[in-house]
Structures are given as structure tokens and as C-alpha cells.
Amino acid sequence: MERYASDVAYRERERAYHRERQSRRARTDPPWRKRRDRLHQAWMAANPERVKEHLRHRNAHPLKKLRQRKQNLRIYGLTVEQFNSKLARQGGRCAICGTADPRGAGSWHVDHDHGLEAHDPRGHRGLLCHPCNTALGAFDDSPKLLRAAAAYLQRHEVGSTA
Numbered sequence: 001m002e003r004y005a006s007d008v009a010y011r012e013r014e015r016a017y018h019r020e021r022q023s024r025r026a027r028t029d030p031p032w033r034k035r036r037d038r039l040h041q042a043w044m045a046a047n048p049e050r051v052k053e054h055l056r057h058r059n060a061h062p063l064k065k066l067r068q069r070k071q072n073l074r075i076y077g078l079t080v081e082q083f084n085s086k087l088a089r090q091g092g093r094c095a096i097c098g099t100a101d102p103r104g105a106g107s108w109h110v111d112h113d114h115g116l117e118a119h120d121p122r123g124h125r126g127l128l129c130h131p132c133n134t135a136l137g138a139f140d141d142s143p144k145l146l147r148a149a150a151a152y153l154q155r156h157e158v159g160s161t162a
Helices: 002-006 008-028 030-046 048-059 064-075 080-089 130-138 143-155
Strands: 109-112 124-128
Touching: 002 008, 008 030, 030 048, 064 080, 080 124, 109 130, 124 130
Parallel strands: none
Antiparallel strands: 109 124
């Protein structure tokens, strides 16, 4: 136990070994995985302050957002430089509403044609804020539905004589 406390390299090897062992067991033993997940959920429910502190600490890492951005962009076949260039061409604003604030999770969404593979650059339409991206998704990216929604709003606009 003393070696575990004093030898950082040893401690990291032990942790990696046990993480891999748990991961292997979770893949090969579904009943065990379900039980572990239930216990974990129960612990989280019983310890909300510790969970909150853990998430605050984990999310505070300065490189976390950059790593997360790179991982998300990889799905769309974009580099951070290409993303930044696209955002600059849009004036640092949402391609639909023009806001400079991405809102939501705090990062811009890559709008893409769902008829093409996500990483196909021909399908990248622009960068959107969270509300605009969500709205397009809710209308299944259908121009016909969006026009119908716009007509509906215009018919029911305050002060309208419809």
C-alpha cells in the first residue's frame, strides 16, 4: 500500500490495468455491467455534491474544449483550421440568424446535408448556433416545411389582418 501512495508510475500502471480489466469484463459480462451501472447510478444519486465537484474539476481543464472540438470536427472531416476559416467567412456569426453567440453548449454546430456522409465536404453548408441547428433538425432540413412554418408565423403575426 505504501508503494501505491509514493510511486506515481506504479500507481498509474495499476490504474490502467484495472481500467482495462473492468472494460474487458463490461464487454464480456452483460449482467455484471448492468449491476455495475445500477450501483454507479445509485451512488451518483446519493452523492450529488461529489458528482458536481467531479464534473466541475473535469470540465475545468483548459485543453478540454479544444480536444472536444477536434474530436467533433473529425466526424465531419474538418480540421480546426478549416472550421475557423469557415467561421471567419461567415463573419464569426450563425449562417441563419446572424448571432455571434453560439448559445447551447457554447460551440458552433456544423450544418451538413444528412443525405451525404457526415465527413463528405460537399455536404457542409455552414456553421449554426444551437437554436438554429435544432430548428433545422426539427423540420428534417425540409425547405417545404420551413416555408410552411414561416407562412404560419406570418399569418399569426401580432397586428396581422388575417
